[in-house]
Amino acid sequence: MSRGAALAEGKSNILQSVNAALADALAEDEAVLVLGEDIGDAEEGGVVGVTRGLSTRFGEHRVRTTPISEQAIIGAAIGASLAGFKPVAEIMLMNFTTVAMDMIVNHAAKLRFMSGGQTNVPIVIRTMTGTGFGSGGQHCDYLEAWFAHTAGIKVVAPSSPADAYGLMRSAIDDPDPVLFIENLPTYWNQAEAAPSGYRVPIGRAKVLAEGRDVTILAYARMIQEATPALAQLAEAGISAELIDLRTIAPWDRETVLASVAKTRRLLIVHEAVTPFGVGAEIAATVGEALFGQLAAPVKRLGGAFCPVPFSKPLESAFAPRTADIVAAAQTLAAHL
Amino acid sequence: MSRGAALAEGKSNILQSVNAALADALAEDEAVLVLGEDIGDAEEGGVVGVTRGLSTRFGEHRVRTTPISEQAIIGAAIGASLAGFKPVAEIMLMNFTTVAMDMIVNHAAKLRFMSGGQTNVPIVIRTMTGTGFGSGGQHCDYLEAWFAHTAGIKVVAPSSPADAYGLMRSAIDDPDPVLFIENLPTYWNQAEAAPSGYRVPIGRAKVLAEGRDVTILAYARMIQEATPALAQLAEAGISAELIDLRTIAPWDRETVLASVAKTRRLLIVHEAVTPFGVGAEIAATVGEALFGQLAAPVKRLGGAFCPVPFSKPLESAFAPRTADIVAAAQTLAAHL
Amino acid sequence: MDNRFSPDAATQLGIYRRMALIKANDERSRKVIRSGRLVMPYYSPRGQEVIPSCISACLTDDDYICTIYRGTHDMLAKGVPLRDLWAELAGRVTGTCKGKGGPMHITHPASGVMVTTGIVGSSMPIANGLAWAAQLKGDGRVTIANFGDGAANIGAFHESLNLAAVWKLPVVFVCQNNEWGEHTAYDKTSNVPVAARGGAYGMPGVRVDGNDVFEMYHAARTAIERARAGEGPTLIEAMTYRFFGHVFGDADGYMDKDRKAAAVAADPVPRFRTHLIDSGIADEAQLAAMEAEIEAALDDAVDFALASDFPEPVELTRDVFGEEVAA
Amino acid sequence: MDNRFSPDAATQLGIYRRMALIKANDERSRKVIRSGRLVMPYYSPRGQEVIPSCISACLTDDDYICTIYRGTHDMLAKGVPLRDLWAELAGRVTGTCKGKGGPMHITHPASGVMVTTGIVGSSMPIANGLAWAAQLKGDGRVTIANFGDGAANIGAFHESLNLAAVWKLPVVFVCQNNEWGEHTAYDKTSNVPVAARGGAYGMPGVRVDGNDVFEMYHAARTAIERARAGEGPTLIEAMTYRFFGHVFGDADGYMDKDRKAAAVAADPVPRFRTHLIDSGIADEAQLAAMEAEIEAALDDAVDFALASDFPEPVELTRDVFGEEVAA
Numbered sequence A, B: 001m002s003r004g005a006a007l008a009e010g011k012s013n014i015l016q017s018v019n020a021a022l023a024d025a026l027a028e029d030e031a032v033l034v035l036g037e038d039i040g041d042a043e044e045g046g047v048v049g050v051t052r053g054l055s056t057r058f059g060e061h062r063v064r065t066t067p068i069s070e071q072a073i074i075g076a077a078i079g080a081s082l083a084g085f086k087p088v089a090e091i092m093l094m095n096f097t098t099v100a101m102d103m104i105v106n107h108a109a110k111l112r113f114m115s116g117g118q119t120n121v122p123i124v125i126r127t128m129t130g131t132g133f134g135s136g137g138q139h140c141d142y143l144e145a146w147f148a149h150t151a152g153i154k155v156v157a158p159s160s161p162a163d164a165y166g167l168m169r170s171a172i173d174d175p176d177p178v179l180f181i182e183n184l185p186t187y188w189n190q191a192e193a194a195p196s197g198y199r200v201p202i203g204r205a206k207v208l209a210e211g212r213d214v215t216i217l218a219y220a221r222m223i224q225e226a227t228p229a230l231a232q233l234a235e236a237g238i239s240a241e242l243i244d245l246r247t248i249a250p251w252d253r254e255t256v257l258a259s260v261a262k263t264r265r266l267l268i269v270h271e272a273v274t275p276f277g278v279g280a281e282i283a284a285t286v287g288e289a290l291f292g293q294l295a296a297p298v299k300r301l302g303g304a305f306c307p308v309p310f311s312k313p314l315e316s317a318f319a320p321r322t323a324d325i326v327a328a329a330q331t332l333a334a335h336l
Numbered sequence C, D: 001m002d003n004r005f006s007p008d009a010a011t012q013l014g015i016y017r018r019m020a021l022i023k024a025n026d027e028r029s030r031k032v033i034r035s036g037r038l039v040m041p042y043y044s045p046r047g048q049e050v051i052p053s054c055i056s057a058c059l060t061d062d063d064y065i066c067t068i069y070r071g072t073h074d075m076l077a078k079g080v081p082l083r084d085l086w087a088e089l090a091g092r093v094t095g096t097c098k099g100k101g102g103p104m105h106i107t108h109p110a111s112g113v114m115v116t117t118g119i120v121g122s123s124m125p126i127a128n129g130l131a132w133a134a135q136l137k138g139d140g141r142v143t144i145a146n147f148g149d150g151a152a153n154i155g156a157f158h159e160s161l162n163l164a165a166v167w168k169l170p171v172v173f174v175c176q177n178n179e180w181g182e183h184t185a186y187d188k189t190s191n192v193p194v195a196a197r198g199g200a201y202g203m204p205g206v207r208v209d210g211n212d213v214f215e216m217y218h219a220a221r222t223a224i225e226r227a228r229a230g231e232g233p234t235l236i237e238a239m240t241y242r243f244f245g246h247v248f249g250d251a252d253g254y255m256d257k258d259r260k261a262a263a264v265a266a267d268p269v270p271r272f273r274t275h276l277i278d279s280g281i282a283d284e285a286q287l288a289a290m291e292a293e294i295e296a297a298l299d300d301a302v303d304f305a306l307a308s309d310f311p312e313p314v315e316l317t318r319d320v321f322g323e324e325v326a327a
């Protein structure tokens, strides 16, 4: 389906939705800026085109292509934000946050606190990641747990076009740094588009399907793996509730705890490696809050504990798949 | 007590123990190297003297002061290790790992796997950290959870002179990268020295005190806070078991699970901020492994969820203290 | 030497006032720490007074600076009020940052001190962003990025100078070369003068005697006017010397005694004081009065700081985010 | 031009063999991907053949190289066997890295390819370490750090060149300036030639026509001999051009058509081929035979690769650590 046709039908994909959110924010607020490698239209609006059209429409000074200098990118965003701007900085792939961690963690996340509230850093850091395209050990990591472990920065990871639009608008509105994680392999998945101006509140999870027997909590691409599991589980007589976490920090305890209080069983699914991952925090919190009320131990499914392998069969086996989710949910449901 | 007198009595502190471990390893194996900022004797052997005497004894080529260039430091260590050396690289403070994360995470930790086992990276990364000296938001973070969440690197954090010596020797022996975390404020605490050549196996926790009612799991400086809690708890009729985790990744499930299976109550204490910290992984694992066998929900005590504050009363309130540990253990023990 | 900028008498007095304040503040800091009334990590800027005093004489209140842990001289020269500063050093709620930042993390937007960092090199990337903002707004503001000689070897330096040059940002990179990075001598960590690196970015790089008011003023004013005119960044390497060890309490045994004695003997503060008197710009009584005023202000600031309250523990949960967020 | 190193006839033939192999391998790669027989991210080095061919002609098997995702030319020139390489590209267990590394992470110590990185700039810090090892052992080995023009703007470049200069390491930094960093033109990201940055470290920085065998050979040999003699590092900026988009499948609409057409018209491989014949070093039949041999070896390698097994899933738990460790 062509883009025009899709939009006419109210459809969009995540790539288009991020683009639309940036365009709408740039149009509405002069303070919004976009910067990063290859993002201008002279460079085709980003390596996969997420920022296409923006520099032409809003000018090369507001939408600015940078050298390959991630510390300088985040530093420029921080500094401009201290002077009243709302920059959206792209770190092309999440693994490249490793060369800008000082700027993100020691500065962006801390300046509000260290200044006693005098300055804040209203920046958004966009980054892509995810296994599936065979790019190997240094291009696909999910590192969200690092940032969630850092006071002063929020972390979101939308799985649908509408959430991508709505969370990007909220991230830009937000007075604090927000890390915005885009899943590369699912950029082109089509679904309902968000109306212009739509906001998804940061910190609010979404119940995608209601169920009685087990809660499946996932985010980003894992929603695509978990969704087909629901029907398979239903066939086996298991009613699963599916929650899209959407915001990883601060995460929505209320929604998650209410769901698990009802189902008494929780399966957490993410693409990041399991040990010390996001699932650990949620499992620990749920274990404490619902102590004695669970029918089964909280189960975590995450990436294998290794660097992301290149070879296709290994890469496919790295992250949880629908079958793994079905099997794990069945095991949980078997606890009466 | 003078250093000489202490050694004569078989006492040492952590600073001296790390120094002795490095000296013994350098003396025994020509492949061992030491590098980092200020580490040579022309620079007084490190900002607090941990490497004092080494460059004089082993030469400025094997014990080499570097420019302030953390990426270059870790890169040099990695490259030399690929050619058969066993470098011990110092990243002065743990917050400065943020400028070398790419080298540590994308390279040191992954080269063995990505090369299909052809090359390995037997380096040690020494780093200091810890609150208590009023150095504020960018000098005291405990970031061990980031590295524990990374496949391919091990993480240790000794709390005693003997463990510091024994873990350093094991870290240098180890064929893989090991992050060796030293607590700055407790460097000078004296205790029994390790015999020369002593090894503490990586991955093995240590039961410091046996108890029946509650397990307190801690590491690094938190051992100093937890130790006095034991007597206070005993007075209240609570028999607490204290475990020093020592190795954070891979952590000693066997020892921890055996202890908690016995006490049915677990309190985890670390200086890092609580959310998404090391305690989450342990709580999640224990909650799963001992499901239905616990008398109380696993409790985590960590640093406040904020950057480390400067002001003394705030800094003192940031990390868990003995009183917090006693109170939390009592709450746990009250669950029958 | 024709188009040399030279400070007029009033400007020279302003520069000296800053220098005297920095020197007195440093002496007071060490005294107060030694007395045990205040505990803080303290990185003395003694010997480096001329640099920020000349720079700030060329700046307006609206201009920005980013500085580092060794930065009280930069802050005082830019106008951070003594009471606010001392209360922050003492960790009090009346401090610039409510006591939460401390000596290494002073922020005071009212005087243009936007960031103080404890991470070597990190003042520079952020300074670029402030300069980018000024460029976008066209408000003519200039940003100063202060850093040390040791910081010239870290990645952030390179990325920042390149970006500033390519984007023609109104920023001045001021390397205060005090010959030492902690315990390590500069010439052990680089084969070239820092200023020589300007050429690697297509940016003017100048090395000046940072302890000479006239040299420093000319270099600072040239760079600042260039930035303000939209002509892009400059790298200034201001040669100076650190009179003490890296941090208070550091025994400084690694510093060559003779070199240090020579530097202290050439102390720029009394030297410039003598010049002011010799050249008739001020007389002894006038300067003595100025110095006495400074001492009185320091008395007041220290008393104010130490009489102030510490922040309440609830501050741990404030200013982490705009709103309070459950951990 | 007096002390110019010039490759003798045998060396020229060796250089051409490498160039022809790289070109043929590139064409084969694109063909195999297009056929759908193999899926991989592919960064064509077409147009950059001369650089590693000349460099490797000056290296021994014991010398080390570190390269990047756009690195098959560097690997082939250094001697990575075709079968091992192709099996790795195909993700097979018979590959250099058992299929676990893939095209961006080829390691083959037997031919001196120690690290291939997908992170811009990261070949350099590690190359220093290999060079430090050689310096310590005194074994005379030289290390080559390959990287692109875009990588010259990242922090790791700066830290690495400075450390290498200060430590006088036997390393050669080879910037393959193909005018593009992904979709961004080099001159939009830097105001100066990369070579001009050598001076910022006190290191020779030379810009050469990296598509001219004689220029490139001289520069490479000069730098390598200097390194081997213990005289320290060199920065070579080898000017070249990327014949295709950044990655296979990239439509390359951002590249100036005329500039690209001119570069392709000046294709260094047929140009050097003509030179060999014109100068009587080889005749058509000899070169055709060499090329046929290369094609046959490629047939064999591709067949071998595609007939090989994929690694077993258990490989996910292997090579993470020396021993297997519970997650």
Ligand SMILES: Cc1ncc(C[n+]2csc(CCOP(=O)(O)OP(=O)(O)O)c2C)c(N)n1
Residues within 6 Å of the ligand: B037, B068, B070, B092, B096, B099, C070, C118, C119, C120, C147, C148, C149, C150, C151, C152, C178, C180, C181, C182, C242
């Ligand atoms: C990234 C980083 N590495 C190391 C340190 C530790 N450190 C603090 S100050 C310093 C020396 C800096 O020297 P220089 O840049 O010359 O500044 P000066 O202290 O002389 O003003 C070092 C190595 C740090 N703060 N940050």
Ligand SMILES: Cc1ncc(C[n+]2csc(CCOP(=O)(O)OP(=O)(O)O)c2C)c(N)n1
Residues within 6 Å of the ligand: A037, A068, A070, A092, A096, A099, D070, D118, D119, D120, D147, D148, D149, D150, D151, D152, D178, D180, D181, D182, D242
């Ligand atoms: C730290 C980092 N930032 C960004 C990228 C994404 N990226 C991959 S290749 C590339 C362009 C590099 O250009 P250059 O150094 O000239 O090498 P070339 O591809 O032209 O050989 C970029 C930006 C990356 N891999 N690593």
Ligand SMILES: [Mg+2]
Residues within 6 Å of the ligand: C148, C149, C150, C176, C177, C178, C179, C180, C181, C182
């Ligand atoms: Mg210095």
Ligand SMILES: [Mg+2]
Residues within 6 Å of the ligand: D148, D149, D150, D176, D177, D178, D179, D180, D181, D182
């Ligand atoms: Mg390039």
